[in-house]
Amino acid sequence: MLWESLACRTNPDDRLRLLLDYLRRVPDPDRGFAMAALAARLPIARLSAARLKALAAERVDAQLLAASLGFVGDGPETAALVWPQDLTANRPASLAEVVDSLAQAGKAAMPGVLAGWLDRLATPERRVLLRLASGARLFADTRAIRRALALLGGVDQVELDVAWHDDRPPYAALFAWLAGRAARPAPRPGGYRPLMQPPLLDEAALPGRDPADYLACWQGQGQRALLAAEAGIARLYSADGEDLSAEFRGALTGRVGDAALDGEVVSLPRGGTVLRVLDALRLDDQDVCALPFVERRTRLAAWLAKRPGGWGTLAPTLAFADWADLRRLLAAPAEGAQGIVLIRRDGRYRPGEVQDDACLVWRRPAPRLGAVVLYAHRLGTALAELTIGAYGEGALLPVGRVALADAGAERQRLVAWIRDHAIGWFGPTCQVAPTLVVEIAYETVSRSARHKAGLTLTGARLVGVRWQAPVATAVQLAELARVLPR
């Protein structure tokens, strides 16, 4: 039920309130398993679509099942709806009971165990269980879960994020801490630590700041990441805590050394990657967060110098005398850079969202273009995203996706337009007549093998609708190809 409510809401505050309400109402360990289910962290074996169909065919006549599937379209949803509930059977005592038995069942026994539970559950519960078993992600916004947990316990978001990442479902230690029954769980060595998240610079406030207080580096040339190495085991996490280690196994083996480094994984022109290190949280066995940035940087440089040829390289600082210098640099940024990060020379490293001026990001002005709306996509029950396209070789090809929420006051009118111009629905996707031009701001044009156009707009967002503009005024693929990085 919680998931269905969440899936229908687009407003982040609504989701937070729904999550908090659930966390306050539901006891342990069920609420922990529910959060794990939402975040796709439950240890349940996958069930193939064919296996699922076979399972449903044991309960429902094959012809009726086929007619149902033809109408609904989605396998897990159909199975959840047609599955006959045995109202005489006992309902499971708890979510924990269901999860435990599924986790313990081997791959061979799992479908049988699952079917046994489906007999005893109601439609919304069957729906969630079947989605999990089919490997679908329930809820993309794991940050909302972590925010709700921090609010529930009235604890620091950074400490919560660490504990969430260290713990495992049903998060007994975490909830004990949040309820005040136990001390904060000790952070796991080499585990995830939230990175410093600087706010965007307000240019109007620049005159009040002294350029001499700051060091500056290019920002956004690669994926922000934390390298956490301890006792010979190195792990790489995204800023949001996703474990990227498997993807970078080659780079992480050997020659890293114990440390917690904040940097960006940058692709090299001739292939391969490098971790461009901006800052350090820990060097060898010393926590350096409390040191001023210049001191951290000096130590970081020395530490990296002892490991020549390693994966990590020190991010260079930019030379500037005043703000005008930086503004000039931003007008022609280094390849791929989204902006400049400014860090106070005397600032300490503060994980999580930074509220003051200790660290700031100065974004380069986003370029804009007009693109044609091709598809609308729903997330949950609401339309949430648009696929936008550009003309190339006589055809309109998709070049990116933008969130509908950014349309602000225009959203309602856009949704109405989409309904009026829908050509057909394909699962969560609605194809529309390609007659509307929207204004898009974006960060870069990058190569993409996944797009037929061969390129995509990264960091694209909707900034307006050009209701009256003819589609011929939209951007051409050739124009985008010209600004591709070589």
Add this chain to the structure above:
Amino acid sequence: MRAHELLRATPAGLYCPPGDFHIDPTRAVARAVITHGHSDHARSGHGAVLATPATLEMMALRHGAVRGGQALVYNHPVVVNGVTLWLAPAGHVLGSAQVVLQMAGCRAVVSGDYKRTADPTCPPFEPVACDVFVSEATFALPVFRHPPPESEIARLLHSAALFPERCHAIGAYVLGKTQRLIRLLRQAGYERPIYLQKQALAICALYRRHGQDLGTLLPAAGAQPGDLAGAMVLTSGGDLALPVDTVRGFASGWMGIQEHARRRDCELPLALSDHADWPELVMTLRQVAAGETWVTHGRADALLRQAKLDGLRVRALADIAGEGGH
């Protein structure tokens, strides 16, 4: 008498030759028996109309005074050209009826739209044993299992409690669904005023005359945006100025399928239906155990299959009409 002599499908709808009247005809006819007030069943322009008092009032509300209107209460037989006819409750909306026809030992029941779930706004469906049963099939697929209405109302009230500052605007069919939603909300203890559009208010007044207590109802059109913050509004489309931070819901049997809920772009889908769901259809066909069931008003394939499994004789009314009448 054989069933097809008592009742047959014609281009104008179901027709009773010996009685010389149509049931829910699709065009204006000389004499019509109307099962209930929904516009796809109760068209205007007939020479004479026989229906329950509530249905006649609903028709008058929409089209003005009904020419040749004859009101007939439930289970009160009359004889029309030698055909004994009575109306049995269908449990669909206020005044909804099944039409029972009987002549020379043959009985046919045209159920109109019906459901089996309890509804505080109308008496429950009464199964009538018969030779021919004409059934609707709006939700005739096993994927349609409407949840208990109480659980849907509980979800609505939970949202209203969790978001007390937000207006909750629920889309609902103006005749029947709206009044049932109001009664269900009142039964669940919701006592605050409920805001409605003009047409819904007029139908609610009719329900009130039939003894339905709907509590305080206010016109949504006259309300200030401030009044609607935190309020419950039931809408049936059309222009209505709602506060910006409104939780939009929709009450319909189709909302049970997530895909349909998504297409409506609503935040609070309520699977609440006035039509029988799959288990109710299957149960009803078994209970009525008619010599033959004719299926109309929806899809027939799944019911045909289920009937075969149950050893019942079911035909699609469209196929029967296609035979051109024998």
